[in-house]
Amino acid sequence: MAPAGSTIDDDLWSAVGDPTRRRMLDLLLAEGSGTATSLSDHLPVTRQAVAKHLAVLDRVGLVHATPAGRERHFRVDEAQLARAVAQLTDVGAAWDSRLRRIKRIAETIQRGKDKDRAPTSDAATPDAPGDPTAH
Amino acid sequence: MAPAGSTIDDDLWSAVGDPTRRRMLDLLLAEGSGTATSLSDHLPVTRQAVAKHLAVLDRVGLVHATPAGRERHFRVDEAQLARAVAQLTDVGAAWDSRLRRIKRIAETIQRGKDKDRAPTSDAATPDAPGDPTAH
DNA sequence: CTTGATCTGCAACCATTGGTTGCGCCAGGT
DNA sequence: ACCTGGCGCAACCAATGGTTGCAGATCAAG
Numbered sequence: 001m002a003p004a005g006s007t008i009d010d011d012l013w014s015a016v017g018d019p020t021r022r023r024m025l026d027l028l029l030a031e032g033s034g035t036a037t038s039l040s041d042h043l044p045v046t047r048q049a050v051a052k053h054l055a056v057l058d059r060v061g062l063v064h065a066t067p068a069g070r071e072r073h074f075r076v077d078e079a080q081l082a083r084a085v086a087q088l089t090d091v092g093a094a095w096d097s098r099l100r101r102i103k104r105i106a107e108t109i110q111r112g113k114d115k116d117r118a119p120t121s122d123a124a125t126p127d128a129p130g131d132p133t134a135h
Numbered sequence: 136m137a138p139a140g141s142t143i144d145d146d147l148w149s150a151v152g153d154p155t156r157r158r159m160l161d162l163l164l165a166e167g168s169g170t171a172t173s174l175s176d177h178l179p180v181t182r183q184a185v186a187k188h189l190a191v192l193d194r195v196g197l198v199h200a201t202p203a204g205r206e207r208h209f210r211v212d213e214a215q216l217a218r219a220v221a222q223l224t225d226v227g228a229a230w231d232s233r234l235r236r237i238k239r240i241a242e243t244i245q246r247g248k249d250k251d252r253a254p255t256s257d258a259a260t261p262d263a264p265g266d267p268t269a270h
Numbered sequence: 271c272t273t274g275a276t277c278t279g280c281a282a283c284c285a286t287t288g289g290t291t292g293c294g295c296c297a298g299g300t
Numbered sequence: 301a302c303c304t305g306g307c308g309c310a311a312c313c314a315a316t317g318g319t320t321g322c323a324g325a326t327c328a329a330g
Contacts, residue, residue: 010154013152013154014152014153014154017148017149017152017153018149018152018288019145019148019149020288022226025230029230029233029234029237030233035306035307036306036307037305037306037307045288045289045290046289046290046291047306047307048289048290048291048307048308048309049288049289049290051307051308052287052288052289053288069297069298070296070297070298070305070306070307071297071306071307072306072307078234078237078238081230081234082231082234085227085230085231085234088223088224088226088227089223089224089227089228091157091223092220092223092224092227093224095160095164095216095220096217096220096224098164098165099164099213099216099217099220102164102213103213153317155317170277170278171277171278172276172277172278180317180318180319181318181319181320182277182278183279183280183318183319183320184317184318184319186278186279187316187317187318188317204277204326204327205276205277205278205325205326205327206277206278206326207277207278
């Protein structure tokens with residue numbers, strides 16, 4: 001267990017990795033903005049839990065708060081979310097291509113002479129519209 | 136906090152959501168197969184931790200083990216991983232389209248902005264067909 | 271066959287985190 | 301002035317990622 005290399009933006013990933021947080025982002029995107037309590041109305045968790053999640057999302061810059069009277073309105077930082085999405089599709093694309101290559105090799109080996117490819121079950125999405133975000 | 140909708144395939148997501156598990160899948164894909172100890176050699180965590188992660192991945196069917204002598208070799212279930220990748224890009228696409236539409240709306244508003252401003256009217260937009268976290 | 275080196279699984283234990291309840295505080299509408 | 305609704309903070313609980321330590325297999329030699 002030697003190398004400690006980590007994908008620098010793991011924070012973004014794990015921020016988006018939580019189902020609740022994904023749904024929160026969804027709601028925020030759908031409604032434009034919202035407070036902890038307003039979000040908790042549409043979620044199966046308490047206001048305080050939502051507040052914590054908002055804190056997390058805020059820390060990685062996926063949302064940011066604007067105080068309005070006695071309320072704190074949150075809205076999504078679209079640019080940052082775009083970055084996250086880019087990473088998502090990035091990883092997806094990487095794995096996808098690997099799977100594709102492996103599958104190709106397997107076929108090549110199996111039928112040592114036929115080179116054309118057959119419809120290989122449930123392939124994922126085609127090439128991701130990949131964003132040039134590292135890797 | 137009312138609706139308790141939990142996306143069925145959240146398991147797949149959170150399985151892939153962990154950075155360590157992602158790197159494990161990466162290693163397995165790269166090397167074809169591996170054991171807990173062999174993987175832990177290339178990871179910053181102990182063998183036992185890797186074993187636990189392998190258990191998780193096994194439970195959701197992303198990998199499966201084949202006993203070989205006194206070792207247990209794990210290899211990736213490509214089909215299942217393909218499904219996971221599909222979900223990844225799926226969510227990514229959903230958010231992406233939302234971001235795009237929002238941008239469009241923003242432009243529209245800016246064009247006609249001088250007078251009346253819609254409070255949260257854009258909130259009522261019927262938006263995407265389904266819960267993007269669902270599939 | 272015995273010994274020793276590994277590879278494995280199991281158990282106890284710690285730290286983080288998602289979640290809850292409960293409280294006190296402050297902004298506002300009546 | 302008063303009550304109401306929204307927030308933050310603190311205590312507390314359960315699950316999980318991670319560690320160390322140990323007992324049980326199994327292979328390779330001696």
